[in-house]
Amino acid sequence: MELYLADNLIDGTGEKPKTNVEILVDGGRIKEVVPAGSVPRPSDIEVYSLPGATVLPGFIDVHTHLMFGAGARSYEDVINNDSDDLMIIRGSRNAYLHLRAGVTMLRDCGARNKVTFAIREAANAGIILSPRIHISGRPLTITGGHFWWCNEEADGVEGVRAATRKLLKEGVDFIKIMASGGGTQGTDSTRASYTVEEMAAATFEAHQVGKKATAHTLAAESVERAVEAGLDQIEHFNFLHPDGSRIWDQVVADKIVQNGMVLSPTIQTGYRQIEKLQTKAAAEDEILTELEEKQLAAGLYKLETKLEFISRFKEMGAPIVAGTDAISVFGDYAVGLELFHRAGLSPMEVIISATSLAAKAIGVEDELGTVKPGMLADFIYLDGDPLENVQKLNNVETVVLNGKVVVDKRLDMAVGLPALADGDVKMSPIV
């Protein structure tokens, strides 16, 4: 048993913070959350504390791609040059970088072959130090569609049905469908790919075995089809049109809310690039090239429209969850939460989007997303109070996974590899 003291606890339920409490953990699960000192404890119990810190449930990232995280390299460069073996090793490191940012559960939305299966099994077996992982394995895509090189091209209702059943047999945790083109060469982000019937078949098969289905939807047309097909969740929803415009669709938005669909905006994609270009533009001795000017304008248009879409969905009461779509960098999690706040979510709503609501969206709300008795003991210590300043969500000092301290930044060495405390945590997998 371990005892964790919390000067300030935000438990993820949306209730107001509790001060000066203790969290008793037994066998990787939270047993009690009570006022500190209110219950006699055995004298030999291990006690952990971080004075002045705020304790929160571990963050959840509903959208990653562990096989990437390869910096500025293009998809095609990585796909053509890196082996599955290298992707597994890099993916393990990516998972660890996310863990250090406070992410204790992540959902991978698409990788080649069996890359993410291996990473998930290694995490569950305690071979690598990683957040808990759910995977879609290979995303379903039309022949030549976005992410076709993950090797799950499927066409037609029966073709999609068969591919979905095969993925479920292999043990994926959910189904990911590429409903429009994307960053893959030769695909068109502004147009839908699958038909309503094809996506409905995949969703039906996932639901048959109690699993969820989500879709990559950049094109406005693909959002509309995903709604008709009955998907549980949509990713990105850029509402892109063939002329390049991004236009809100109230009729489709109403249906999304009526159907109770979960929204995963992946707000932060491209945001660091915008920051970089803005810094360059502001520098006295530097000037943006014509291409960079265009990139900056396009990035800002995407950001502003996405902030507007999030804000409108929030006003309509739709569930919005946090996901990084980590492609180039892992471990840069909280910037997306800051952007949620900019879109109008209160600091408490931001925290819920990253914890209990995200847990519900991916079907693990009985185990994760709140700091309550009976839940798995995944929580983090932040320096400061995120309700006063959402930027504090970046200040993750300690990560507790399955009841054990796995990151304690006070113990990190100044140079070299980060110190690993309790590096061999075997977790109870989430099934």
Ligand SMILES: [Zn+2]
């Ligand atoms: Zn993605």
